[in-house]
Amino acid sequence: MKAHYACGSNSHLMARRQFLGTMAGGFVVGGLGALTNPALAGQIQKNQMRVLVVYMAGGLSQLESWDPKPKTDTGGPFRAIPTSVPGIHISELLPKTATHMDKLAIVRSINTKNNDHGKGSYQMQYGRSQMPGTEYPHLGAVCAKTLERDDNPLPGHIRVPGGSRGSDAAYLGPQYASVGMNGKPPANSERAGSLTEAADKLRNDFRRQANERFSLQRRTASTDLYTQSYEQALQLMERREVFDVTKEPEADKDRYGRFDLGQHCLMARRLLENGIPFVQVQHSNYDTHNENFNFHFEQLGEFDQAFSTLIGDLHDRGMLETTLVVVMSEFGRTPRINQYYGRDHWGTAWSVCLGGAKIQPGAVIGKTNENGTKVIDREVEHGDLFHTYLCAVGLDSGGAFDIGGRQQPMADPSHAPITELLT
């Protein structure tokens, strides 16, 4: 398959040569060169903006989290509790998170008009509705491209947990595709004991030389992916301990919780501290058609401990000002409680929580009606949220990527950021 982003233009060729050339010196050229506003790029680098997404797979219930409706016909058994922001109440399932509400914000008026897992997942992570034959980059790829530092050789788009390379960067190229991590250094990331450092360098130099020659005439998406995979593997080998959560203090492992999400959030802290611009942690599973309340009690107990600890740490370490945090799902869950004590898919009126970076702390945007069945104020869609995320880390979401001379809007031009949510 020919790479559609490799058009052969001078600017692209220069970037590619620079990329390959600096590889030999151990550095990757920044993707910021593709931004239409270089001054902005410099500002972002200086502040080292980062993004953390906690993805609540399956569809977190807004009624059991950010928009409780206690003692209504849809309210369910859980009560609402006050938070550190007077007047803002969230579910009693999030008591620790409630103490950090002064650092967070809630958007309660999302209507994505969709109840399908796949479509909703795409909407929320790519900022657009999926269309056949059209590919857009994942939020993580956009962030990796725009927020990466040229002095940091680590991959810019990490999924936790995961074990493979994603194909989610579209025209930004495979170097911005997600890399899955499981809290330990990638398998086989140590140089084989029988191979000397000098011999290893020689063989890599030879590989690069051969690649360069080959790619002058026959560059494709596949060859780029191979090249990128090799280079990224080398970078990972050099700094493999960044991915080793076992290096964190035992006390921190306890604070985050000795369960998967706890250790994954601790891993996220470690990655963000090491300058990785985009980290996505996934918590599974909230697709609670059955026993919604039991399962949310179980799942959110873990989330509350791990997430609140992470927010506290990011704040205490002075990182929250430069780290956008988003808790999202593919949709919410129905206000109606079904016969199995479950809630079903619901994209009509639901919520996300976000904070840090340029998000206004303690804000609540939008409103649903008394029993949560519809949005009654400031309806927003996934496209608006995507714009907001980018603006929150200092990007001009109305900007575009120059991909071989073709302008590719960073976010859906038919939407706009939620400006009142931004400082």
Next chain:
Amino acid sequence: MALDVMKTHVLHEWKHGKPLIACRFEPQGRFLFSSSEDYTLQRWNAETGEKIAWEAHDSWVRDFAFMPDGETVISAGCDDRIIFWPTTAEKLEPKLEIVAHKGWVRSVDVNSDGSLIATGGNDRAVKLWSPDGKLVREFVGHERDVYSVRFHPGGQFLLSGDLDGKVHQWEVNSGKLVRTFEAKDLHSYNGGQQVHYGGIRDIRLSPDKKLLAMTGLHKATNPLGAVNEPLNYLFDWESGSESKKQPAEGVGGIGWRIEFLSDGSEIVASGGNGGGFLLFFKPAEEKPYHKLKLPNTARDMSVHPDGLRVATAHHDGQIRISKMTEKAA
């Protein structure tokens, strides 16, 4: 008329109109108490179906228990509290409230002489209370949510079952853990969905005190999608050994409640993706010997003190009274 399980039929449908959660007959059989997702409790005249509904807790109520004389009903709420109510009063005002647990009180039971009340909840604690609301003892040992508590009829022991499929036998006077019955199939962890599921939904001793019965679910191939089937476990009380597993093959759902009938057989109410059922088992047999399909999924059940009527609480807002006899002419 005599008990005739094979002739069980729905005798009455009493409408509340909002999804129901729990139901329980009081010991004298005069009333049935139920709870609803609309946060009200209901008292039904057991003969006429006349209803009084009132707002009680700040959340749902998942269980009821009664003092032995039937004059006080105790509701267990998902709002930390148990509340004592006068059973027969025209206007139901709380007699006593106890903040018993942090979060849901899932189960409540009263011992045979009314001197102790047991509660269990999502905070994994099991507690004993005096009738005047004083904490007598706390039993610590469950590693997951406590789903059910039941006094042994002899009064010496308390049984508590949890999400892990474990039933702890506690010595009431000392608080000592005597032994643990493990109904392993009543719990599963689904690695794909990353959820624990199942639990001891109810515990009951047979009238001759020789069998310990519990019910719940198994075959949970898709916990989040309600794909599972009811399962009973029977243990020999004396030896503590497993006596029988009783699956209800092909009946999708959860065994919510189990009781023993006067003929020694067990009755279970199940509800879930297969609809609602009354399932009848003989302790010596694995398969149910009779099933009655109910018009809507069942969520709780209570056998009337006359041993012939059984009430079920349903998602469609109906209380159904079934009679385990031949139909009246």
